[in-house]
Each structure stands twice: as C-alpha cells, then as structure tokens.
Amino acid sequence: MEATQPTLTGSANRALIGATIGFFIGAGSVSLFGPTAHIFLKAMHLSPQQVGLLVAMPMLTGSLLRIPFGASVDRNGGRLPFLALLIASVIGIAGLYWMLLTLYPNHLTAKYYPMLLIFGALAGCGIATFSVGIGQVSYWYSKKKQGLALAVFGGLGDSSPGFVVLILPAVIMTVGLWGGYLFSLAIIIFGIIIYYLMGLNAPYYQFYKRNKDAARATEEAKKYGQELFPTGGTWHTLLLSAKHWRTWPLVILYFTNFGGFLALTAWLPIFWQTYFHVGAFHSVVLTAVFSLIAAFIRVYGGKLSDEMGGEKTAVISLVVLLVGSVIMTFSSLLWLTIIGEILVGAGMGVNNAAVFKLVPHYVPDAVGGTAGWVGGLGCLGGFAIPPILGDIVALVGINGYALGFGIYILLSILCLLLVWLLYRTRDNLTVHLSR
Incomplete structure (x- = not known):
C-alpha cells in the first residue's frame, strides 16, 4: 500500500506574494523621513548634518540586520525572523506617531532628537526583510524558476520607497503630520497580517517542524518539488x-x-x-x-x-x-x-x-x-x-x-x-x- 503523501500548507506562489507584500511594506521605511525632513528641520531647528543623519537612520538598522537575519533563514525557514523585523518596524513607527501626537508642533524641540533617531532605527528594521525574503522564496522554487521569482520579489519590493515618498506627503497635507505616520502604521500592520497569512515556510521546514527528522523532511519536501535545502x-x-x-x-x-x-x-x-x-x-x-x-x-x-x-x-x-x-x-x-x-x-x-x-x-x-x-x-x-x-x-x-x-x-x-x-x-x- 502506497504511503500517504504529507500535507503541505500553502504554495510557492502564495509564499512569493506574501513575502513580496511584506518586503514592500517593510522597505517603505527608506522614505520614512525624506519627505518630512524639512518639517523636522524647522520644528526642531536641526543642522544639515542632523537632518542627514535622521534620513539615514532607518537604513543603518535595515542594512546591518540583513546579514544575521538573512543567515538565520537556513535554520528556521524565514517566517519567524520576517515577522520579528516587521513587528520591530511597527514599534518604531508607533513611537514616531506617539511623539508627533503629543509633542508636535509646539513641544517638539531638539532635546527629542535622540528619541527620534531611536524610533527611526526601529522603523528601519523592516528594510532588512529583503535578505530573509530572498532565502525564504528561494527554498520554495525550483532552480529554473528562482530567477523570475526573485526578480519579482526584489523589483516590486524595491519600488516601495518611490510610492511612499509620493503618497506620504499627500496624506500629511490632508490629515496632518501625525496623521501621516498613523497612516503608515496602519499600512504596515496590514502588511504584517497579509504576510502572516501567506508568507509560509517552504515544505522542508514545515515537515521538519512536525517530525524533527531532517532526512525524512528532505524526502517529503522533494515530493513537492523543493530542490534547495539548508546545508547548515x-x-x-x-x-x-x-x-x-x-x-x-x-x-x-x-x-x-x-x-x-x-x-x-x-x-x-x-x-x-x-x-x-x-x-x-x-x-x-x-x-x-x-x-x-x-x-x-x-x-x-x-x-x-x-x-x-x-x-x-x-x-x-x-x-x-x-x-x-x-x-x-x-x-x-x-x-x-x-x-x-x-x-x-x-x-x-x-x-x-x-x-x-x-x-x-x-x-x-x-x-x-x-x-x-x-x-x-x-x-x-x-x-x-x-x-x-x-x-x-x-x-x-x-x-x-x-x-x-x-x-x-x-x-x-x-x-x-x-x-x-x-x-x-x-x-x-x-x-x-x-x-
């Protein structure tokens, strides 16, 4: 009697859509301060150097975290670190919203500049989802299809800053500065929900989680077409x-x-x-x-x-x-x-x-x-x-x-x-x- 094929949750295309949306939402932090820097400059009386550091701060965490979080995909499949990075980004944007709601415009002075940098650094964690998503998507697709899948993931995700820099100022002009960051907060929470529902780990990681047997998980994953496996x-x-x-x-x-x-x-x-x-x-x-x-x-x-x-x-x-x-x-x-x-x-x-x-x-x-x-x-x-x-x-x-x-x-x-x-x-x- 033929053995029953193990049940798999999700599909490669579903995971690609989830990861792409998650990265698109997370990468928007690149433009977190660019469109609004002139407002902070005037309100807090910042120097050009301080403005330069402010707009760059999200990129610091977004860059440095790519290496360890990308490396962690081989161990856990990517879903957990992806969610952790997006949640950290939510905390950062929520902090910015709280600052602006309670301090802007009359009380937002230069003494709050360090706090602004800290929240900006947290918000930038979402940028690091790129390296996690690259690994997660690669494990789902066969080698022949990885090129197109990764191009879709990277290309569409990288377009996020362009849309943010266009949309955020329009929202701010309509509902105010704090309202613009509230809108950003709502968007990233929506992105987390989408990723949670769709950004599932590749077959090997699903099967390994069930039986803790790497060899068995590999054989079961091969039945679903997985070709790339972690080497440790x-x-x-x-x-x-x-x-x-x-x-x-x-x-x-x-x-x-x-x-x-x-x-x-x-x-x-x-x-x-x-x-x-x-x-x-x-x-x-x-x-x-x-x-x-x-x-x-x-x-x-x-x-x-x-x-x-x-x-x-x-x-x-x-x-x-x-x-x-x-x-x-x-x-x-x-x-x-x-x-x-x-x-x-x-x-x-x-x-x-x-x-x-x-x-x-x-x-x-x-x-x-x-x-x-x-x-x-x-x-x-x-x-x-x-x-x-x-x-x-x-x-x-x-x-x-x-x-x-x-x-x-x-x-x-x-x-x-x-x-x-x-x-x-x-x-x-x-x-x-x-x-």
Whole structure:
C-alpha cells in the first residue's frame, strides 16, 4: 500500500506574494523621513548634518540586520525572523506617531532628537526583510524558476520607497503630520497580517517542524518539488567569502549603487526643495520618478546581464551613473538636473542587477556568504552618504546641495576601476579555487 503523501500548507506562489507584500511594506521605511525632513528641520531647528543623519537612520538598522537575519533563514525557514523585523518596524513607527501626537508642533524641540533617531532605527528594521525574503522564496522554487521569482520579489519590493515618498506627503497635507505616520502604521500592520497569512515556510521546514527528522523532511519536501535545502554552513560561507578579496569590490559596487539609491531616495526631497525651491508636492514626485525608475529597471538590468555579461552591463551602467552625477553636480538648470536624476536612477538600477550576476562568477565557492556581505554592507551606503551630503552643505552653503553629488562622481570612477580589476583577474579564478 502506497504511503500517504504529507500535507503541505500553502504554495510557492502564495509564499512569493506574501513575502513580496511584506518586503514592500517593510522597505517603505527608506522614505520614512525624506519627505518630512524639512518639517523636522524647522520644528526642531536641526543642522544639515542632523537632518542627514535622521534620513539615514532607518537604513543603518535595515542594512546591518540583513546579514544575521538573512543567515538565520537556513535554520528556521524565514517566517519567524520576517515577522520579528516587521513587528520591530511597527514599534518604531508607533513611537514616531506617539511623539508627533503629543509633542508636535509646539513641544517638539531638539532635546527629542535622540528619541527620534531611536524610533527611526526601529522603523528601519523592516528594510532588512529583503535578505530573509530572498532565502525564504528561494527554498520554495525550483532552480529554473528562482530567477523570475526573485526578480519579482526584489523589483516590486524595491519600488516601495518611490510610492511612499509620493503618497506620504499627500496624506500629511490632508490629515496632518501625525496623521501621516498613523497612516503608515496602519499600512504596515496590514502588511504584517497579509504576510502572516501567506508568507509560509517552504515544505522542508514545515515537515521538519512536525517530525524533527531532517532526512525524512528532505524526502517529503522533494515530493513537492523543493530542490534547495539548508546545508547548515551559512556562517561558514560568510567567513569563507570574507577571505576572498573579490567579495569586497562587489560590496563597494553595491554600496555605491543600491546604498546610493537608498541615500538619494531619502535626500532628494530635501535637495529639490532647498536648492531649486521646488514645491513639496513636485519635489516628492521628482523623487518618486527617480526611485521607481531605479527599482523597475533593475528587472531589465538582470535580463541585460544575462545577454551581455555582468562586466559589460556594469561598465555601461556606471558610465550612465557617472554622466548623470556630473550633470547633477554642475547643473544650475532644473530641466537638465532632472535629466541627470533620471540617468543616475537608471544607472544605479541596472548596476544593482549586474552586481548579483557577478557574485556567482567571481566567488563561486561561497555564493551565499558573498551575497550576504554584498546585500548587507552594500546597503550601508544608504546610511553613510546622507550625513556626508549634510556635511558638504554645512561647509559650502546652499551650493553644497549640488556639489555633494560629486561623491557619486568619485564612487562611479572607483567602481569602474574595480570592475576593470575584477575582469583583468578573472583568468586567475581557476588557480584560486583549486588551492
């Protein structure tokens, strides 16, 4: 008599939808302060450096937590850490709502700035759901279907900051500043409910939870088409990849392009309003255009990398980024600077896809660990760059808002040199891996 097939809860597509919605909601914290920074600046009399740190704070926790939480997926399947990160984000946004409800506008002074940073850091935990979702989705899908599934997860999730930067100011204009953050709180709670219902662990983790037998859980999961299984070597591959010098140029590439994308999504509303005196609504529209272009073109960047190779795609996208950065640094014309912004967004989006095309080629014996370092430390650009932009404004004055984009000129040139270095040493990979 044939053995009864174990019962599975959920499906791959259901899990993908749940994880994508969860990441989309969590990633919205990238734009938590960008559209409202000018309000905090005036109410609390903040310096440019303090504003830069404020808009970057959610990216700090969102970046650093990607590495340990991403590594934990092999052990627990992803559902628990995903929920924990979203709940931490809820606590942060609830704290911001409480602050604004009780203190704004008359009592929100500079002495509450540290508290604002703490709640911003908590809210940023949702950004770290990216690394958890990548692992969770990968376990659900066969190797042939993982590429498309991960492109949907990453591309749609990354579009969240663009929508937030567009919608949040409109809500604030309608119901007030505290009402805007109450709206954000309601949205993320809704996202948690959706993820809780749909973001289920892959078959192996469901069966292992029932019988605590890894071999049996593996055999049962294979009946449902699961091909990827945990090896228990996550921390080992992190250490192994850290010893590969090629890991670190890839980190710098992602720091420049994805970290730079996060930084500009938070900084651009301030730039447009202060330097060009664009109205609040139009400034967030321009920022949304940048953010959405960078997010959606990433899918095309993946296709281009498959056709042309990661190196050629990276070089082309970095040249586009360089040209856009030069325009934004030296242009005093609004229409020309908008063109520069579009070029910067397109270059960053395509390069983000190219980087992960290069990871398995240059560090094939530690792909997971390398992806963890690249995804985690690379995101720190979103935290590190805004305070530097604020320092330049404090040092130079109003013209510093434009001259600050010189950072991206330097970074794009550095990245072009690093891609050239990687390409020149690719023939040594066989020798390196055989040691």
